Amino acid sequence: MELKNFMEDVVINKLDSVLAQYPECCHCDKCRQDIVVLALNHLPTKYVSSEKGEIITRVQAMSIEYEVDVIQQLINAIQIVSQNPRHEVIPASDSAAAE
Secondary structure, three states, X not given: OOOEEHHHHHHHHHHHHHHOOOOOOOOOHHHHHHHHHHHHHOOOOOEEOOHHHHHXXXXXXXXXXXXXXXXXXXXXXXXXXXXXXXXXXXXXXXXXXXX
């Protein structure tokens, strides 16, 4: 098994369910990636290098407190990215005309 940050999997797995609560936030790949990066930068890393380590980390990840921390960081990241997207924002009236 190669070295990996288990927290990355947890954040990516939670992203869609949390992002669904924010329809006004852009869901493009660039914004999604920015949200994941911001959330990960504010969460502790959980590196694993073996199957045993991954199992132990998965068990820890099942705790409510652990899940709340991930969701809270995703919400914070969504709010930041929504207010500061790194791409051109097309006004709603312009995007309807473009279609």
